[in-house]
Amino acid sequence: MTYFLQNLVNALQWGSFYALIALGYSMVYSILMLFNFAHGDIFMVGAYIGFGVASALVAFNSLGLVVLPGWLLLVLTILVSMLLTSFVGMLVERIGYRPLRDAPRASAAITGLMIGIILETGNLALLGAQRVRLPTMIQSVTYDLGGVFITNKKIMIVLVSLGLMLTLHQFVRRTKWGMAMRAMAYDYAVVPLMGVPLNKIAAMTFAIGSALAAAAGILYGVAYPVLDPYMGIVFGWKAFVAAILGGRGSIMGACLAGFLLGFIEIFVTMVFPSTLRDLIAYGIIMLILVFRPHGFFGEAYSARLRL
Amino acid sequence: MLLQVQNLRVSYDGIRALHGVDFNIDAGEIVTIIGANGAGKSTTLRAISHLVQVEPGSRITMEGRDLLKLPADQVVSRLGISHVPEGRRLFGNLTVLENLQLATFARHDSAAVKKDLKRVFATFERLAERKDQKAGTLSGGEQQMLAVGRALMSGRRLMLLDEPSMGLSPLLMSRVFESLKEINREGTTILLVEQNARMALKFAQRGYLLENGEIVRHGPTERLLNDPEVKKAYLGG
Numbered sequence: 001m002t003y004f005l006q007n008l009v010n011a012l013q014w015g016s017f018y019a020l021i022a023l024g025y026s027m028v029y030s031i032l033m034l035f036n037f038a039h040g041d042i043f044m045v046g047a048y049i050g051f052g053v054a055s056a057l058v059a060f061n062s063l064g065l066v067v068l069p070g071w072l073l074l075v076l077t078i079l080v081s082m083l084l085t086s087f088v089g090m091l092v093e094r095i096g097y098r099p100l101r102d103a104p105r106a107s108a109a110i111t112g113l114m115i116g117i118i119l120e121t122g123n124l125a126l127l128g129a130q131r132v133r134l135p136t137m138i139q140s141v142t143y144d145l146g147g148v149f150i151t152n153k154k155i156m157i158v159l160v161s162l163g164l165m166l167t168l169h170q171f172v173r174r175t176k177w178g179m180a181m182r183a184m185a186y187d188y189a190v191v192p193l194m195g196v197p198l199n200k201i202a203a204m205t206f207a208i209g210s211a212l213a214a215a216a217g218i219l220y221g222v223a224y225p226v227l228d229p230y231m232g233i234v235f236g237w238k239a240f241v242a243a244i245l246g247g248r249g250s251i252m253g254a255c256l257a258g259f260l261l262g263f264i265e266i267f268v269t270m271v272f273p274s275t276l277r278d279l280i281a282y283g284i285i286m287l288i289l290v291f292r293p294h295g296f297f298g299e300a301y302s303a304r305l306r307l
Numbered sequence: 308m309l310l311q312v313q314n315l316r317v318s319y320d321g322i323r324a325l326h327g328v329d330f331n332i333d334a335g336e337i338v339t340i341i342g343a344n345g346a347g348k349s350t351t352l353r354a355i356s357h358l359v360q361v362e363p364g365s366r367i368t369m370e371g372r373d374l375l376k377l378p379a380d381q382v383v384s385r386l387g388i389s390h391v392p393e394g395r396r397l398f399g400n401l402t403v404l405e406n407l408q409l410a411t412f413a414r415h416d417s418a419a420v421k422k423d424l425k426r427v428f429a430t431f432e433r434l435a436e437r438k439d440q441k442a443g444t445l446s447g448g449e450q451q452m453l454a455v456g457r458a459l460m461s462g463r464r465l466m467l468l469d470e471p472s473m474g475l476s477p478l479l480m481s482r483v484f485e486s487l488k489e490i491n492r493e494g495t496t497i498l499l500v501e502q503n504a505r506m507a508l509k510f511a512q513r514g515y516l517l518e519n520g521e522i523v524r525h526g527p528t529e530r531l532l533n534d535p536e537v538k539k540a541y542l543g544g
Contacts, residue, residue: 192356
């Protein structure tokens with residue numbers, strides 16, 4: 001039982017990473033009907049920006065003018081990196097996708113893959129091949145809950161992720177920008193007739209998705225501090241799977257599927273050797289998709305209107 | 308002159324749908340464009356709202372301002388031109404109230420927005436009763452009311468109406484047209500596109516007859532109603 005609970009905690013942590021990244025795929029898909037295949041690399045860029053911001057903050061702290069507590073450094077790192085990465089996302093939309101808004105979707109998909117390669121190799125060119133290490137901002141504290149060991153970091157990761165998801169949910173439900181996003185998901189072509197600038201909503205959606213990916217990148221770095229330029233590839237694909245599994249365009253679905261992915265992966269390793277993890281985990285997911293091709297909350301989008 | 312359209316040409320995949328359409332609308336008027344299915348009526352409205360690309364040489368001005376140079380959303384938010392599109396195109400996943408609120412996205416005059424919302428609910432009481440219901444669950448008549456209400460929220464200067472009578476019972480149709488008259492009396496200019504020529508000509512003050520992408524006749528609606536050619540082709544003899 002304690003073994004199960006221990007794994008449950010790990011699954012929640014991994015699920016948080018997947019869910020945060022999957023949200024970016026899902027949101028962009030719902031309004032523009034395209035999958036941003038550079039999104040995994042945005043996660044990587046976010047982690048690296050986090051590395052830069054954290055390093056700068058730690059260096060500033062060591063000057064001793066004002067000594068900020070570790071948790072505050074982390075909060076600042078997350079917020080500043082989310083902001084900076086959102087600009088990267090907007091740039092990707094502006095340069096990569098906006099000119100292709102009316103082009104065949106395959107062109108946009110290929111563009112996404114190329115942008116991903118540019119981000120990876122750009123990072124390599126900029127920082128070199130050696131891996132970097134996110135500075136330690138908070139010290140690990142392990143709590144023993146009747147044989148289940150939980151670190152403060154894991155609790156923090158799960159809580160921050162859930163907080164971001166709830167904030168996004170409220171944003172989409174309650175604000176006029178969120179309303180515009182939902183309207184675009186339903187019938188893109190008539191949204192300008194409401195006086196809504198499509199381009200701004202599209203840019204904003206990329207910005208939000210990228211900011212969430214950056215948060216995921218830093219949270220990942222807190223748990224596993226070693227970063228490398230290709231870390232976004234596998235994460236990107238897995239989160240993409242979560243977005244499909246959740247139902248294309250569904251925010252709630254992306255979150256749930258992200259967590260489900262975390263659970264399946266972790267629980268497969270409880271039973272099978274870890275080398276077989278992805279083989280079995282993604283076999284299970286394929287089976288789910290055979291029976292639910294539109295995912296958990298997806299609708300058949302063929303009925304969608306276009307002018 | 309409120310709206311002036313000159314030499315409007317539009318093609319779909321190389322096939323020309325509008326061959327240089329000219330017309331104009333004065334402030335406060337109700338003008339209708341009638342014509343058969345496929346004559347280019349909806350295309351004309353879509354060109355004004357930027358839902359279709361126009362060909363070079365086409366000119367559309369609103370009070371002298373070049374409408375084609377503005378982005379689509381500013382045609383609504385800056386010029387006050389609203390469009391009730393063919394098939395209503397409501398956001399079925401949003402509530403009635405949200406549909407109306409979204410139409411005020413670019414407006415910052417919150418006091419006036421509140422007043423307009425009140426007026427829409429006063430005109431269409433059914434919408435007030437159903438304001439928290441998803442638009443997709445409304446009946447056809449209610450959806451048409453919401454489509455008109457939404458246009459009233461987004462811009463009050465010129466309203467483009469594409470087949471508002473479609474799918475409505477005669478009773479509901481006359482209710483919708485009554486409220487349109489009222490909206491017009493309150494200062495909104497109306498450009499109505501209709502297949503139901505008789506009804507449109509009775510409702511409007513001036514009319515244009517569109518045939519195969521060209522204006523072939525225009526004038527006061529009484530004259531068109533009595534025009535033998537129009538009678539024969541569009542009013543059932």
